[in-house]
Amino acid sequence: MPGAIDLHTHSSVSDGTETPGQLIRAAVASGLGTIAITDHDSTAGWHEAFTAATGTGLTVIPGMELSTNYGPASVHMLAYLFNPADATIITETARIRDGRLHRAERIVEKIARDYDLTWDDVLAQSIDGGTLGRPHIADALVAKGFVANRSAAFESILHWQGGYYEKYYAPSPLEGVRMIVAAGGVPVLAHPATHGRYRVIEERAVKELVDEGLFGLEIHHRDNTEDGKERLFELAAKFGLVVTGSSDYHGLGKPNRLAENTTSPEALEAIVAAGTGYTPFHG
Numbered sequence: 269m270p271g272a273i274d275l276h277t278h279s280s281v282s283d284g285t286e287t288p289g290q291l292i293r294a295a296v297a298s299g300l301g302t303i304a305i306t307d308h309d310s311t312a313g314w315h316e317a318f319t320a321a322t323g324t325g326l327t328v329i330p331g332m333e334l335s336t337n338y339g340p341a342s343v344h345m346l347a348y349l350f351n352p353a354d355a356t357i358i359t360e361t362a363r364i365r366d367g368r369l370h371r372a373e374r375i376v377e378k379i380a381r382d383y384d385l386t387w388d389d390v391l392a393q394s395i396d397g398g399t400l401g402r403p404h405i406a407d408a409l410v411a412k413g414f415v416a417n418r419s420a421a422f423e424s425i426l427h428w429q430g431g432y433y434e435k436y437y438a439p440s441p442l443e444g445v446r447m448i449v450a451a452g453g454v455p456v457l458a459h460p461a462t463h464g465r466y467r468v469i470e471e472r473a474v475k476e477l478v479d480e481g482l483f484g485l486e487i488h489h490r491d492n493t494e495d496g497k498e499r500l501f502e503l504a505a506k507f508g509l510v511v512t513g514s515s516d517y518h519g520l521g522k523p524n525r526l527a528e529n530t531t532s533p534e535a536l537e538a539i540v541a542a543g544t545g546y547t548p549f550h551g
């Protein structure tokens with residue numbers, strides 16, 4: 269789809285397998301018009317993405333996928349066009365990344381009781397200063413021949429009920445929305461219906477987030493169930509939320525392909541108009 273808009277992608281700054289530059293070249297090759305780079309809890313890929321997009325005609329929306337914890341559940345929140353130099357953004361994302369690092373160490377310690385896996389094996393799969401996650405442990409398990417690929421690792425050893433799982437520090441969704449809005453950004457709940465209609469975040473919790481500036485819901489995403497999407501459309505209509513769609517591309521790390529789901533030009537326009545912490549980069 270020429271000129272398509274894909275607002276959720278990952279690079280090797282977090283758990284994508286391509287550098288930000290490679291991600292941008294893949295976006296250009298696939299004919300995208302606009303891409304958001306949304307690494308987990310990091311803005312470290314923005315500049316390389318802008319540089320790679322220069323002269324290509326591609327528009328880059330700088331973004332991030334913020335980790336939040338809602339009780340026992342991990343809730344991902346996309347953030348667009350916020351000021352990356354905002355003090356709270358810097359300290360909170362550093363705290364989350366640090367928490368993820370120690371959590372990954374704890375997971376590896378547990379796995380190492382049963383498998384020949386070392387911390388160095390995991391570090392070898394990630395870049396210095398990147399946001400570490402289970403995908404990097406998965407890649408180490410693949411490299412050691414214990415599983416066939418990332419998905420197989422997530423279905424077995426790395427499954428949250430697989431016996432090795434550990435949680436990590438993250439702010440609440442409410443704190444997340446406040447922090448993004450205070451930095452001039454636009455918060456959109458990422459894939460909020462991966463567990464179906466009846467496990468979508470409750471209406472009064474959504475209302476609380478909306479009251480603090482939640483702007484949209486990522487409804488067109490392969491992990492949202494069909495009945496979950498119906499529920500999300502009801503919530504979007506009720507609270508006047510913008511609807512987005514995206515691939516959640518991770519390079520070779522996931523089957524998700526660029527532009528497999530897309531966002532309308534009208535929704536993008538609304539997001540760009542609302543974001544005051546940074547401007548889109550027109551390459």
Ligand code: AMP
Nearest residue numbers: 283400401402403418419422423521522
């Ligand atoms: P973590 O944030 O460390 O708990 O790991 C979760 C991340 O792993 C998510 O951001 C996904 O992108 C990725 N992930 C989850 N399930 C899979 C899967 N089946 N295959 C590949 N990556 C996955």
Ligand code: FE
Nearest residue numbers: 278283308518
């Ligand atoms: Fe990811």
Ligand code: FE
Nearest residue numbers: 333344458459
């Ligand atoms: Fe996510």
Ligand code: ZN
Nearest residue numbers: 276278333516
């Ligand atoms: Zn993602």
